Amino acid sequence: MKIAAIMAGGMxxxxxxxxxxxxxxxxxxxxxxxYRRRHHGLPIVSDFDAMIVFGGEHSVHDPMLKPYFDELAExxxxxxQAQKPVLGSCLGCQSIxxxxxxxVRPQGFLEYGFTALELTKAAANDPLLAGLEQQQMLxxxxxxxxxxxxxxxxxxxxxxxxxxxFRIGEQVWGFQCHFEVTPAIVDAWNRRELIGNPNQPQxxxxxxxxxxxxxxxxxxxxxxxxxxxxxxxxxxxxxxx
Numbered sequence: 001m002k003i004a005a006i007m008a009g010g011m012x013x014x015x016x017x018x019x020x021x022x023x024x025x026x027x028x029x030x031x032x033x034x035y036r037r038r039h040h041g042l043p044i045v046s047d048f049d050a051m052i053v054f055g056g057e058h059s060v061h062d063p064m065l066k067p068y069f070d071e072l073a074e075x076x077x078x079x080x081q082a083q084k085p086v087l088g089s090c091l092g093c094q095s096i097x098x099x100x101x102x103x104v105r106p107q108g109f110l111e112y113g114f115t116a117l118e119l120t121k122a123a124a125n126d127p128l129l130a131g132l133e134q135q136q137m138l139x140x141x142x143x144x145x146x147x148x149x150x151x152x153x154x155x156x157x158x159x160x161x162x163x164x165x166f167r168i169g170e171q172v173w174g175f176q177c178h179f180e181v182t183p184a185i186v187d188a189w190n191r192r193e194l195i196g197n198p199n200q201p202q203x204x205x206x207x208x209x210x211x212x213x214x215x216x217x218x219x220x221x222x223x224x225x226x227x228x229x230x231x232x233x234x235x236x237x238x239x240x241x
Contacts, residue, residue, distance in 0.1 A: 001029035001050070001238055004043035004079075006072065008036045008065075008091060009056015016188065018180035019227035020052060020089075027235050036068055042075045049238045050085040051076070053092030055178060057193055059144050060094045060104040073099035076172070085237045086172040090142055093165070093174030100149035100168055107145040107161060110200065112208050114215045114223075115140045117164050117177065123155045128173060128233045129165075136226055137219040138177040141189060145176070173234065179227045183216050 003024060007013050013033045014021065024031060032048070034040045043051065053076065060069050076099040079086050088096040094104045114137045123129040136156070145161050148154060149168065156165035156175070164176045194205045 001027065001235065002048045003029055003031050003238075004048040004051040005031040005033045006036075006042070006051065006053040006075075006092065006095075007033060007056065008053075008068065008072070008095070009058050010037065010192070011054060011056055013054065016185050017054065018178075018182055018185050019224060020054075020180045020231055023228055023231040024235065027232070029235065042071060045075075045078045045082050045084065048079075048084065050087075050234075051079045053086070053088040053095050055090030055092055055142075058091060059106075060091070060098045060146075061106075061144070069095060069098060080169060080171050083171055085234055087231075087234050088172075088174040089180065090176060090178055091144075093176050094144055094146050096168070096172060096174040097146035097149055097152070097163075097166070100151055100172075102149040102152070103147045104144055105146070106143060109160075110143050111140045111158075111161050112194075113140065113211060114138065114219045115158055115160075115177070117156045117158050119156055120154050122153050122167075126153075126155055126167060127170075127237065128167075128230045129155055132226065132229065136222075137215075138179045138223055138226065139181050139186065140177050141186075141193075142176060171237070175230075179223055179230065181223075183212070183220075186212065 072095055098104050117136050117138055119134045148163050151168055152166040154166050158164045167173050190209055194200055
């Protein structure tokens, strides 16, 4: 399996893709990285079996990045039209929403840490989520949200941020949460994005980060199982038609 991996932000893909990379490697797949900051462009659909759009610190609604996200939107739709699965995480989820007509906007606060998310009724019949517990505690780190595209099926919701996961058709999924993370990945993100950031209240950030040790101890095992299930089922779709 050759999977195109889109990195619009500043993450180090192989180091920070977490459970995505672990599950894909265990199944004999390969991630081929396309970094916006390195001017790699975007993948040719015929060269790949599927695509994952990863998270990052940028915003889909940033006017300076509109040409990039417009091009990425075309690429997402092209993979879908070719019946090749697409999966989006956080910024990737927002990019998919944008590609199908959903508005991406600031939510007015940072949603950070393990968050209670509810699977919708539609999730009971979803290829990735069927049979999973209705409530999941999954890691979040984002300041933007999105309106569901007209064609989307809502799959997960939250109390503070309503739209948390959706499916478009039979090939495309977006997850706002970061179920792929490990403590080491989150520590790297904290240092790069939050600690010392003048746009974030540092007393609040310190409290949120301090809470994480206990939360990882409590929720990480279940989150890892969720990640293995979702990514594994998504990989099962590659070449299944």
